[in-house]
Amino acid sequence: MTTRFATTHVGSLPRPEALLELVFAREGGQAVSETDFDAAVEEATAYVIARQKQAGIAIVNDGEMSKPSYATYIKHRLSGFGGKAGQYEFADLEAFPGAKAQVFGNKGRAKRSAPACTAPIEVIDMEAPRIDAERLVRLAANKDGGGHATFMSAASPGVTALFFPNQFYASDEEYVFALAEGLRHEYETIAAAGITLQVDCPDLAMGRHVQFTHLSLEEFRKRIGMNIAALNHAVQNIPAEQLRMHLCWGNYPGPHHCDVALGEIADIVWQAKPQTVLIEGANPRHAHEFAFFADHSMPDDKILCPGMVEPQSPYIEHPELIAQRIGRYADLLGTQRVMAGVDCGFSVHAGSNALDPEIVWAKLAALAEGAEIASARY
DSSP states (O other), X not given: OOSSOOBOOOSOOOOOHHHHHHHHHHHTTOOOOHHHHHHHHHHHHHHHHHHHHHHTOSSBOOTTTTOSBTTGGGGGTEEEEESOOOOOOOHHHHTOHHHHHHHHTOHHHHTOOOOEEEEEEEEOOXXXXXXXXXXXXXXXXXXXXXXOOBEEEEEOHHHHHHHSOBSSSSSHHHHHHHHHHHHHHHHHHHHHTTOEEEEEEGGGTTXXXXXXXTSOHHHHHHHHHHHHHHHHHHTTTSOXXXXXXXXXXXXXXXXXXXXXXXXXXXXXXXXXXXXXXXXXXXXXXXXXXXXXXXXXXXXXXXXXXXXXXXXXXXXXXXXXXXXXXXXXXXXXXXXXXBOBEESSXXXXXXXXXXXXXXXXHHHHHHHHHHHHHHHHHO
16 A cells, blocks of 8 residues: 555456357356467457456456356366355345346346255365466566556355355354365465455355345344455465455345345454455445444554445446545545445356446446546645
8 A cells, every 4th residue: 555545446347258258158158278278368468457457447357257256167177066046135125126137137147057065075186276376467567577466356165155055064163164174275376376355255245135034133133254264264375465355245246135234244244354454345235335434443554445436337437426425435534544446247147247338348447547646645
């Protein structure tokens, strides 16, 4: 951190059509040339990194180009999964059948494939995270030879358990810790490459109205406490300052009136090891929650990265609005403890783009411009 407000985003970016065709074919069980797939990922990654830099984003990533989605890619790297997980429900969408049909009819979401856990969790692909990390570091390097600040996202044990339900282990706790042990290789590989590891944790918020609707609030808090303990186990060998986590209520165009409040889970979220916590701060259900920090402190060792841009809306946020949003948090937490981000990914499942890709780049440019305005003021 410097005297300027750093900018970043959450992870997924729109994938080019040529790459999407290969992703969909592979997910559908068709034979795909690995050479062709790797070449498409290389080209797409180089493109999205260049566009992030052009937009002025300070901490860039690979856009998750090699992954079919931010969570289900794990089935290609760990064994123990089989069959089908079955459909899951979003409590907020059940009240609005029309909205539910639109969400689950989305091309990217409809092609998403998630199995269940039916056998012991073991690492089967030791190379995929290493290849992803090497590619990001190489392509993000500046022309002068210096490195550009980078992050790479990975699924948390808790969100993996959310989408891949347990049908093998004796308890959910045993399962989530088995996932933590299995995912530790990926986490440590990313960190060893000098990249900041972002762990995606929708289970800590979205899980309330998807997986754990049958639990009381206290029972839900206990459950996410267990997931955080598993996460901390998985990242035990990585310094906190090289870790960030994304807290998410679900990136889909629904009413979100069933979202759990930040204030009902924050004290447990702070127990996670990652130094930086990315939260939703721009959308209509969570933009007001900056006020939570007026009456509640955040641990001294944490940095907050609220979303200043909404990834579902085609409106391009005005840079002045972004500067105002940054200022609200800076006034409450201090300038050194605030970064500027995006509420969630722009394409969490391959092909699920809610926006024209050019609008995505314009939003990221507005984010950088708004951070410049805020930096000048503070």
